[in-house]
Amino acid sequence: MTLTCPAGWGATRRSTLAAAARTAGLGRIRLVTEPVAAAAFHLRRSGLELPVGSRLVVYDFGAGTFDASVVRRTSDGFEVLAACGLPDVGGLDIDVAVMDALGAAYAVRDEVLWTRLARPVTVTDRRARFAWQHDVRTGKDCCHFP
Numbered sequence: 001m002t003l004t005c006p007a008g009w010g011a012t013r014r015s016t017l018a019a020a021a022r023t024a025g026l027g028r029i030r031l032v033t034e035p036v037a038a039a040a041f042h043l044r045r046s047g048l049e050l051p052v053g054s055r056l057v058v059y060d061f062g063a064g065t066f067d068a069s070v071v072r073r074t075s076d077g078f079e080v081l082a083a084c085g086l087p088d089v090g091g092l093d094i095d096v097a098v099m100d101a102l103g104a105a106y107a108v109r110d111e112v113l114w115t116r117l118a119r120p121v122t123v124t125d126r127r128a129r130f131a132w133q134h135d136v137r138t139g140k141d142c143c144h145f146p
Contacts, residue, residue, distance in 0.1 A: 001026050007033040007069050007083035034060065035069035036078045055081065064090040091140065098136050 003026075005017055014031055021029045032040075035058040043050055050056070050073045059068040067085035071078040107114040120126040 001028070002030045002032055002037075004032050004034045004037045006067070006085075007035050007080045008085065009033075033069075033080055033083075034067070035071050035080055035083065039071045039078045062090050063092050064088070066090055091137075094140055095133065095136050098140065099133070102136075 001021070003017060003021060005014055009017075018029055018031060038058045038060070039056050052073050052075050054073045056071050056073075056078075057068060058071055059066065065085055065087050066089045067083065069083040070081045072081050103114060103118060107118075116122075116125045117129055117132060120129045
């Protein structure tokens with residue numbers, strides 16, 4: 001079985017993960033860093049050939065973090081050349097920025113209605129806010145490139 005871990009994890013974290021996997025009965029495991037796994041997956045999926053020595057940038061824009069790595073193609077896979085992350089920037093931050101921008105535009109049109117959406121008090125208002133947050137996130141998530 002193959003498990004992935006962040007590129008920045010050192011030997012202690014990796015051995016802890018491996019030990020937990022063995023304790024869970026997962027048998028023999030192989031640890032692969034997340035950027036290496038992502039590069040291999042997307043290269044295989046695309047069907048493209050990447051010459052040995054070529055480099056790729058791999059990024060993971062999660063809900064709460066952003067990680068970027070540079071990997072190099074080797075004769076038997078990939079190796080991580082550099083990895084860096086922002087622990088406090090992610091998709092949720094984009095959602096809030098979009099919601100703030102919408103608020104700046106629409107609060108002046110109907111301040112009372114906007115206040116109900118921005119600071120809900122009733123069950124109906126809370127449901128409307130939840131639906132709005134869901135719509136903002138869905139709009140962001142559907143705008144990706146293959």
